Amino acid sequence: MTPGQPAPVPAPARDPRHDGHGTGHGTGHGTGHGHRDRSEGRDHEHHRATPWSEARAVAAGAGAGARTAAARPPVRVPLDRALGRTLAEPLRALTDLPSFDGSAMDGWAVAGPGPWTVRAESVLAGHAAAGALAPGEAVRIATGARVPAGATAVLRTEHSRTEDTASPARLHPLREVVAGQDIRPRGQECRAGDELLPAGCAVTAAVLGLAAAAGYDTCAVLPRPRVEVLVLGDELLSAGLPRDGLIRDALGPMLGPWLTALGAEVVGTRRIGDDAEALHAAVTGSAADLVVTTGGTAAGPVDHVHRVLDRAGATLLVDGVKVRPGHPMLLARLDAARHLVGLPGNPLAAVSGLLTLAAPLLTALTGRAPASPAEAATAPLREAVQGHPYDTRLVPVVFRDGGLVPLRYNGPAMLRGIAAAHALAVVPPGGAPSGREPETLALPWPTADRPQATEGACFT
Numbered sequence: 001m002t003p004g005q006p007a008p009v010p011a012p013a014r015d016p017r018h019d020g021h022g023t024g025h026g027t028g029h030g031t032g033h034g035h036r037d038r039s040e041g042r043d044h045e046h047h048r049a050t051p052w053s054e055a056r057a058v059a060a061g062a063g064a065g066a067r068t069a070a071a072r073p074p075v076r077v078p079l080d081r082a083l084g085r086t087l088a089e090p091l092r093a094l095t096d097l098p099s100f101d102g103s104a105m106d107g108w109a110v111a112g113p114g115p116w117t118v119r120a121e122s123v124l125a126g127h128a129a130a131g132a133l134a135p136g137e138a139v140r141i142a143t144g145a146r147v148p149a150g151a152t153a154v155l156r157t158e159h160s161r162t163e164d165t166a167s168p169a170r171l172h173p174l175r176e177v178v179a180g181q182d183i184r185p186r187g188q189e190c191r192a193g194d195e196l197l198p199a200g201c202a203v204t205a206a207v208l209g210l211a212a213a214a215g216y217d218t219c220a221v222l223p224r225p226r227v228e229v230l231v232l233g234d235e236l237l238s239a240g241l242p243r244d245g246l247i248r249d250a251l252g253p254m255l256g257p258w259l260t261a262l263g264a265e266v267v268g269t270r271r272i273g274d275d276a277e278a279l280h281a282a283v284t285g286s287a288a289d290l291v292v293t294t295g296g297t298a299a300g301p302v303d304h305v306h307r308v309l310d311r312a313g314a315t316l317l318v319d320g321v322k323v324r325p326g327h328p329m330l331l332a333r334l335d336a337a338r339h340l341v342g343l344p345g346n347p348l349a350a351v352s353g354l355l356t357l358a359a360p361l362l363t364a365l366t367g368r369a370p371a372s373p374a375e376a377a378t379a380p381l382r383e384a385v386q387g388h389p390y391d392t393r394l395v396p397v398v399f400r401d402g403g404l405v406p407l408r409y410n411g412p413a414m415l416r417g418i419a420a421a422h423a424l425a426v427v428p429p430g431g432a433p434s435g436r437e438p439e440t441l442a443l444p445w446p447t448a449d450r451p452q453a454t455e456g457a458c459f460t
């Protein structure tokens with residue numbers, strides 16, 4: 001079956017693999033995928049579902065279009081508020097770096113060949129420069145101090161011997177002295193005006209250091225896309241233990257920080273309940289560039305998202321994706337500059353929607369270059385991973401001993417696997433054999449290796 005061809009919709013009872021989650025660890029659903037209890041128009045939903053890679057491309061295109069339509073100007077922020085933002089302009093050096101000829105070592109600035117007569121003074125970093133040295137003279141110098149005019153080299157303390165009995169003291173080299181040694185010449189790293197980084201780079205801690213060194217107090221960054229999260233569902237509790245069929249809202253606490261890590265400014269996370277009127281008002285009244293809803297995407301009696309989008313005059317760009325978990329995810333254009341991503345309510349399905357639709361859309365909206373799949377870390381699979389017959393699977397994995405180990409708790413309602421994961425492996429329809437190096441999706445935070453004993457026992 002090639003992508004784009006209509007996929008048959010086998011009845012789950014006849015094809016148990018169609019739950020698509022492979023391991024059978026409590027997938028918590030599997031009651032059919034054809035949305036047969038919807039109106040006739042949705043009977044063949046799976047035929048309309050977009051292949052996974054195409055869905056990501058559509059989302060990226062939507063983000064790029066919205067960015068052009070919104071045309072929001074760059075903002076200038078102090079360096080201590082720029083972390084995680086995107087450079088709106090190339091970072092050009094405002095000064096030569098180093099800005100003066102300085103000593104790279106603690107020792108002696110010397111002029112000409114030794115031995116040298118030692119001047120009584122010392123030159124320290126940040127202090128006045130010593131007067132010019134005449135050939136045959138030396139002066140004590142600290143790392144980072146300006147070398148005096150006339151100096152031809154710096155001699156490290158440990159490569160020198162001083163003869164204090166002489167007056168003035170005499171300095172002898174303990175090894176050959178090469179002209180220019182241990183002097184950091186002005187402009188060695190860059191000249192004023194040189195482009196240090198192009199526009200579009202993410203501002204990392206290292207970029208902040210470079211910008212400060214190059215003379216910046218503020219920097220111009222792209223505006224962050226504003227995102228509002230609407231959490232649907234009457235069954236959700238914000239605190240305490242699950243009780244009486246009610247469960248804790250796992251998505252409200254997770255999505256805001258995750259979207260922030262993807263470069264968004266999260267303007268709010270609101271609980272809406274299963275109330276179509278409230279949802280319609282929230283969607284049409286939102287000033288956000290991207291509205292993210294959770295739940296209500298499928299075929300249940302209170303799954304309002306499609307109806308509300310119809311009523312709001314939105315255009316569905318993606319209505320279902322050939323991916324497990326998360327296939328009911330959707331992407332709609334609310335107007336030229338605003339979009340809505342509908343994430344399924346099952347928590348790992350919501351993560352799948354977040355990475356499939358919201359992440360590429362936000363990357364394009366932010367103005368960053370999309371990460372190429374070839375750049376994402378991968379490794380040979382340590383074991384075969386069962387595939388869905390027609391859909392892509394996203395499976396939480398850890399990197400271990402040079403291989404990729406799929407994690408076990410990967411059911412659509414489970415977060416235990418993804419919480420321990422280093423990445424998500426993209427498993428093509430039909431599965432991936434042991435040894436295959438699959439495409440992976442990186443998680444937008446550092447992942448530390450955990451003690452193997454715990455991981456091995458509990459997660460794989």
Ligand SMILES: Nc1nc2c(c(=O)[nH]1)N[C@H]1C(S)=C(S)[C@@H](COP(=O)(O)OP(=O)(O)OC[C@H]3O[C@@H](n4cnc5c(N)ncnc54)[C@H](O)[C@@H]3O)O[C@H]1N2
Binds near residue numbers: 032037349
């Ligand atoms: N007849 C069909 N039923 C279902 C289908 C289908 O194709 N036909 N697809 C299933 C799949 S797959 C998924 S995924 C879900 C998607 O459902 P919705 O997006 O409509 O989400 P809900 O029904 O509201 O919730 C599903 C599930 O997730 C729990 N949930 C919801 N929100 C949260 C939250 N914030 N934190 C934690 N858990 C949440 C909710 O209680 C349900 O258990 O539909 C299947 N059904």
Ligand code: MOO
Binds near residue numbers: 326344412
């Ligand atoms: O399995 Mo659903 O795929 O939870 O999207």
